[in-house]
Amino acid sequence: MTAPDPGDKKTILVVEDSKMFSRILTNSIESEPAFRVVVAETQAQMIGLLESGRYEFFASLLDLNLPDAPDGEVIDQALAYAIPSIVFTGKFDDDLRDRLLSKGIVDYVVKEGPANVDYVVTLLKQLLRNTQLKVLVVDDSKTARLHLARLLNIYRFNVLEAENGEQALNVLDDNKDICLMITDFNMPKMDGFDLTKRVRNLYSKQDMAIIGMSTYGNNLLSAKFLKIGGSDFINKPFLEEEFFCRVNQNLDLLEYIKNLKFIASRDFLTGLYNRQHFFDVGEKLFSRAYRMQKATVVALTDIDYFKKINDTYGHDIGDLVLKKVGAMLKASFRATDLVARYGGEEFCFLLPNIEPGQAQGIFEAIRRKIESELLVLPGGEILQITTSIGVCSSLEPSLEEALSKADKMLYQAKRNGRNQVMLI
Numbered sequence: 001m002t003a004p005d006p007g008d009k010k011t012i013l014v015v016e017d018s019k020m021f022s023r024i025l026t027n028s029i030e031s032e033p034a035f036r037v038v039v040a041e042t043q044a045q046m047i048g049l050l051e052s053g054r055y056e057f058f059a060s061l062l063d064l065n066l067p068d069a070p071d072g073e074v075i076d077q078a079l080a081y082a083i084p085s086i087v088f089t090g091k092f093d094d095d096l097r098d099r100l101l102s103k104g105i106v107d108y109v110v111k112e113g114p115a116n117v118d119y120v121v122t123l124l125k126q127l128l129r130n131t132q133l134k135v136l137v138v139d140d141s142k143t144a145r146l147h148l149a150r151l152l153n154i155y156r157f158n159v160l161e162a163e164n165g166e167q168a169l170n171v172l173d174d175n176k177d178i179c180l181m182i183t184d185f186n187m188p189k190m191d192g193f194d195l196t197k198r199v200r201n202l203y204s205k206q207d208m209a210i211i212g213m214s215t216y217g218n219n220l221l222s223a224k225f226l227k228i229g230g231s232d233f234i235n236k237p238f239l240e241e242e243f244f245c246r247v248n249q250n251l252d253l254l255e256y257i258k259n260l261k262f263i264a265s266r267d268f269l270t271g272l273y274n275r276q277h278f279f280d281v282g283e284k285l286f287s288r289a290y291r292m293q294k295a296t297v298v299a300l301t302d303i304d305y306f307k308k309i310n311d312t313y314g315h316d317i318g319d320l321v322l323k324k325v326g327a328m329l330k331a332s333f334r335a336t337d338l339v340a341r342y343g344g345e346e347f348c349f350l351l352p353n354i355e356p357g358q359a360q361g362i363f364e365a366i367r368r369k370i371e372s373e374l375l376v377l378p379g380g381e382i383l384q385i386t387t388s389i390g391v392c393s394s395l396e397p398s399l400e401e402a403l404s405k406a407d408k409m410l411y412q413a414k415r416n417g418r419n420q421v422m423l424i
């Protein structure tokens, strides 16, 4: 029976007779929380592990020259078990490279130094990422589609296929999370050029990469393709290594942009959305509802006597309180609600899907929750946090107006003695 991966870790098989090298590899790979390593020092040990069925190997790193398998015999064994494989070799030449890649391995790495080990870890992380990614291959030639699908499967992508532009649009409609489309140019019904224009109306360059492909010799085509929104272009026939480098580079870029967008929209301390994101998204939600003459509930909350908390216990405890309140707020709302740190010890809310009549009850419940969840400080002292909340549930022409009304209500809540909800 296969042993489950502990704590969702993926198991990497390392087949390597040098104890020192396998230790370096193991340390580098296991420094990533997603992976754990199982080592075999010989081909015989590797076969034993594979046949035992004890592990579900996510990928393997194979030494090309082992004492009992001097000519890469372990590669065929790993591939027979459909394990994506990366091969280590001490020497390198073009014939060897061609022979290795034709077997269907992920990549080969020359044993040179720490940079090569880092490269392997990056490859493993890419393989893991790829299991979550969908790639659409569009080509009217079945042979070409199968070839690309085979290559992409080696890298563990989820591959979808379409034989022309029209079909591709249907597949995209059913799979809105496709992140890469690889398209041929000459196809019946809708060619790659028209398809790319249509897809770019639906997905920006930051949301989906599009790689065009065509037979070598038409430089004008690649320039035209890049101008209408293509991300990259590959001439056929292509080197598999170049293909993978381009695919990975395009996906790395998308990931990088996604991370930047995430960071730019968050408040560093609480992990909630920041004020900028609140206005970017909130204004759209607000004006959509206003066009239908529907009131959107907007609110502001402020922690009471927060300066005193900072002054008494120090800034670190102040930060702890902000994090705790932020977490409580996050847990109290639905995913469709917008909850953000407005600044300092103030938080803001926009609830697009609730009726104005429900607002008092919702915010009263939150006020009570924060008041009742006592915070135990590192020294053992118990701290009670209270908040004042101002809510605007009336129909207002803009988000700024609604926030201004909520702010006036918050001011009244403070003046009335704090720890209360005031609503207009």
Ligand SMILES: Nc1nc2c(ncn2[C@@H]2O[C@H](COP(=O)(O)OP(=O)(O)OP(=O)(O)O)[C@@H](O)[C@H]2O)c(=O)[nH]1
Pocket (backbone or CB within 6 Å): 269, 302, 303, 304, 305, 306, 307, 308, 310, 314, 315, 316, 317, 318, 319, 322, 343, 344, 345, 414, 418
């Ligand atoms: N620890 C911490 N303090 C912050 C942060 N941002 C703002 N503050 C502090 O929050 C305090 C807010 O104080 P005031 O505006 O006087 O409000 P208050 O003491 O809560 O009084 P009331 O709102 O009237 O109940 C100031 O001392 C700020 O320095 C932060 O990120 N971390």
